Amino acid sequence: MRVSTTVEHMKDTIPFFVRTRRQLETVLIKKGLFLMIIAFLLGRAAILTDIMPFAIPFFATVFIIKRDKALLIAMALIAGSITKDPINSVFVFSGLAVFLITRKLINFSSKSDQRTLPFTIFLASLITRLCFEYMVGPDLLLLELVMAFLEAGLSLLLAMIFLQSVPLLTTNNRRHALRHEEIISLMILIASVMTGAIGWTVFDLSIANILTRYLVIVFAYTGGVAVGTTVGVVTGLIVSLASVSSLYQMSLLAFTGLLGGLLKENKKFGVAIALIISTLLIGLSGLNSQSLTNALYESFVAIALLFFTPIFIFKKISTYIPGTKEYSNEQQQYLRKVRNVTADRVEQFSSLFQALANSFSYNGLTVEDEESNKEVDYFLSNVTEKTCQTCFKKEYCWAENFNKTYGYMQNIMDEVEEHEEVRNKVFLREWNNYCYKSKKVIDAIKQELNYFQANKKLKRQVQESRKLVADQLFGVSQVMEDFAKEIQRERMQNHHQEEQILEVIQSLGLEILQIEIYSLEEGKIDIEITFPGPDMLGEFEKLFAPLLSDVLQETVVVKNKEGGEHPNDPCTITFGSTKAFEIETGVANAAKGGAWLSGDCYSTIELASSKYAIAISDGMGNGQRAHLESNETLRLLQKILQSGIEESIAIKSINSVLSLRSTDEIFSTLDLAMVDLQTAKAKFLKIGSIPSFIKRNDRVLMVQASNLPMGIIKDFEVDVVSMELKAGDLLIMMSDGIFDGPKHVENKESWLKRKLSEFETEDPQAVADLLLEEVINSRDGDINDDMTVVVAKVKRNIPKWATFSQKQFLGKLNNQ
Known part of the structure; x- marks a missing residue:
């Protein structure tokens, strides 16, 4: 009852949090409200009262990065400048117009916006300031010229800074590792924005002073001495330049950052004490009593903001700052993920190279003695022919005394091979008495022996070369296997989605230790969550899987469990996408003449890429040799497919190996079907094989393609046939023993279609058994060839603990 109530509450809670976050992001980021606020404050910002270097660089940066928001930013900059001084708005408007004109002129000769942007901003700022000063007073003084060039130079520098910092504030996919240059650029942007608040007061307290101190103590608390001091110096410098009366702020903020970073081990209280000490120390040295009192109040407000800031904000900021514990954890997790992915791929390729090595060293059933006997037979047959x-x-020698003649000639061959002539006088007399053409036979043996030895040497070289290739491949396999063992596991994170899932889980009062997102790609979701305790009642599968399914809008199931063996032992659960379809198979086979060993082999493999492979291989002939050939083909196919290599390339690789390996004319057919378990799309690759059939309700469709058997030629193109399967379809694949089996049937395709359509059962095993029985009965029980039939049924996958809406929807699809 409690679980049911939680699930009902979960259905109402999840959409609210997801909708709220998405609406907030849409308004702030996608609609450009965040950029407009920054632009409004930068429109007010100034250095040394009259220098305004912020507006043009910021507009130019947004114009390059987010051009669709450029008009809104221009309006916000002008609006901000009006609140400061109406004359400033004229300058800002003119500067933006001059920038657009200058950019248009410069880009006639250069196509790179970002390369020419700083120079364009320099010219636009200089031209605007000189024209503005000329309109105010016709005579330009040296000081005014210097100020104009100073403002233009600052605009150029700010342009390069904004190009690094603005993207960090406008994208959801920020990196977890920020360089020091990016941190400084971001601080300069934030400090510049805060100068726009100069002049705003509440109860005689400066808002700009409060915000700058809050910013420094936040970064001192999260980043330590180095970051705190850097932020303090940068922020204090910009604020003091914006207002000469605030010159003491640079010393105050710098000292606060330094002291706060040193006292960060005492948590927020240490940073707060650092700010109070800095305020008193700097204030007593240069402020009157009233100013010191206001400065203390401003520091107290900044400290209050620090204590009211949620802890997750500090943790999030820490993940972007090098040197922090959170940053180190992020980097370690990233490295573990990379190592894990690399290790998996290396292990797969190691297994592939080992399979290739075994294929090159494979010699079938033929042993050296049998090979030697065959070669002697061929040798003597050439001699007797001459x-x-x-x-x-x-007739007397070979029909009546075959063994005696064969033995004499083999002895002569051995003698000549060893001594280049027959030295055994006794044996030579016997041979002369036995054979009418004894000398001619010996001469023929000597002549043929040269060819025999050359051929034997060539074969031995081929065998040695094959063994060398096998040893090399095996060595590569061992190296890769050893390398994979040294690699550790690594996981990448999607920070935004992690926060979203964390919020939903915490809103339900549930506790987790850690969440890691590997992939959120549709159909390939991979999420790992560590819980503080074991899965006592199966709540991870019953509660958390449906929870993630609702959040991600895709059916998620438990893939793996680790730990949780004891009551206080944390348990790590891996959640992943479930397959949209599943395959149920049935197999029926019979060997020629009712023997135990069939030349047909079949395999069904579910691959990690959400694909299901069904393969039938028919070795040439029957018996053990054909069985080994077809089994070797399927074994090699399985290894290559599991390594992730594309199907047609896998078949070409197998064909190359078989054509190089086999010295006899032993070939294999291959019938391969690859079914995508997410879309039910099937690819058929038929190499010398007969057609397959698809039974859909009362219809029977035939799938066929034309390719030579494997191992005949080294290079060939694979003809691939693609078809869309549906839930409830039966895929029937068979060897030629089934297809050619029916006796006295001219149109075998029509006969098989009729028989399959007559079967009332939908059970794949029953269909396979019935079809094999029909073929055997049509031959009056005679099994004249190896027979194999594999039947696969495509079904919608309905997870056991899917949400009720998902079960109803998938159930309807299955019924259709």
């Missing part, structure tokens, strides 16, 4: 074919004693 000598015995025209001899009147041919």
Whole structure:
């Protein structure tokens, strides 16, 4: 009852948080409100009262990065400048117009916006300031010229700074590792924005002073001494330049950053004490009592803001700052993920190279003695063809005394091979008495022996070369296997989605230790969550999987569990996308003549890429040799497919290996179907195989393609046939023993279609058994060839703990 109530509450809670976050991001980031606020404050910002270097660089940066927001930013800059001084708005408007004209002129000769942007801003700022000063007073003084060039130079520098910092504030996909240059650029942008608040007061307290001090103590608390001091110096410098009366702020903020970073181990209280000490120390040295009192009040307000800031904000900021604990954890997790992915790929390729090595070293059933006997037979047959074919004693020697003749000639061959002549006088007399053409036979043996030895040497070289390739491949496999063992695991994170899932889980009062997102790609979701305790009642599968399914709008299931063996032992659960479809298979086979060993082999493999492979291989002939050939083909295919290599390339690789490996004319057919378990799209690759059939309700469709058997030629193109399968379809694949089996049937395709359509059952095993039985019965029980039939049924996958809406929807699809 409690779980049901939680699930009901979860359905109402999840959309609210997701909708609220998305609406907030849409308004602030996508609609450009955040940039407009920054632009408004930068429109007010000035250095040394009259220098305004911020507006043009900021507009130019947004114009390059987010051109669709350029008009809104221009309006915000002008609006901000009006609140400061109406004359400033004229300067800002003129500067933006001059920038657009200057950019247009410069870009006629250069196509790179970002390269020419700083120079364009320099010219636009200089021209605007000189024209503005000329309109105010016709005579330009040296000081005014210097100020104009100073403002233009600052605009150029700010342009390069804004190009690094603005993208960090306008994108959701920020990196977890910020360089020091990016941190400084971001601080300069934030400090520049805060100068726009100079002049605003509440109860005689400066808002700019409060915000700058709050900014410094936040970064001192999260980043330590180095970051705190850097932020203090940068912020204090910009604020003091914006207002000469605030010159003491540079010393105050710099000292606060330094002291706050040193006292950060005492948490927020240490940073707060650092700010109070800095305020008193700097204030007593140069402020009157009233100013010191206001400065203390401003520091107290900044400290209050620090204590009211949620802890997750500090943790999030820390992940971007090098040197922090959170940053180190992020980097370690990233490295573990990279190592894990690399290790998996290396292990797969190691297994592939090992399979290739085994294929090159594979010699079938033929042993050296049998090979040697065959070669001797071929040798002696060539000798007899030149000598015995025209001899009147041919019938006597080879029909009546075959073994004796064969033994004599083999002894002669051995003698000549060892001594280059027959030295055994006793044996030579016997041979002369036995054979009418004894000398001619010996001469023929000597002549043929040269060819025999050359051929034997060539074969031995081929065998050695094959063994060398196998050893090399095996060595590569071992190296990769050892390398994979040294690699550690790594995971990447999607920070935004992690926060979203964390908020939803915490809103339900549930506790987790850690969440890591590997992938959120549709159909490939991979999320790992560590819980403080074990899965006692199966709540991870019953509660958290449906929870993630609702958040991600995709069915998520539990893939793996680690830990949680004891009550206080943390448990790590891996959640992933479930397959949209599943395959149920049935197999029926029979060997020729009812033997135990069939030349047909089949394999069904579910690959990690959400694909299901069904393959049938038929080795040439029957018996053990054909079985080994077809089994070797499927074994190699499985290894290559599991390594992630594309299907057609995998088949070409197998064909190359078989054509190089086999010295005899032993070939294999291959019938391969690859079914995508997310879309039910099937690819059929038929290499010398017969057609397959798809039974859909009362219809039976035929799938066929034309390719030569494997191992005949080294290079060939694979003909791939693609078809869309549906839930409830039956895929029937068979060897030629089934297809050609029906006796006295001319149109085998029509016969098979009719038989399949007559089957009332939808069970794949029953269909396979019935079809095999029909073929055997059509031959009156005679099994004249190896027969194999594999039937696969495509079904919608309905997870056990899917949400009710998902179960109803998938159930309707299955029924359709």
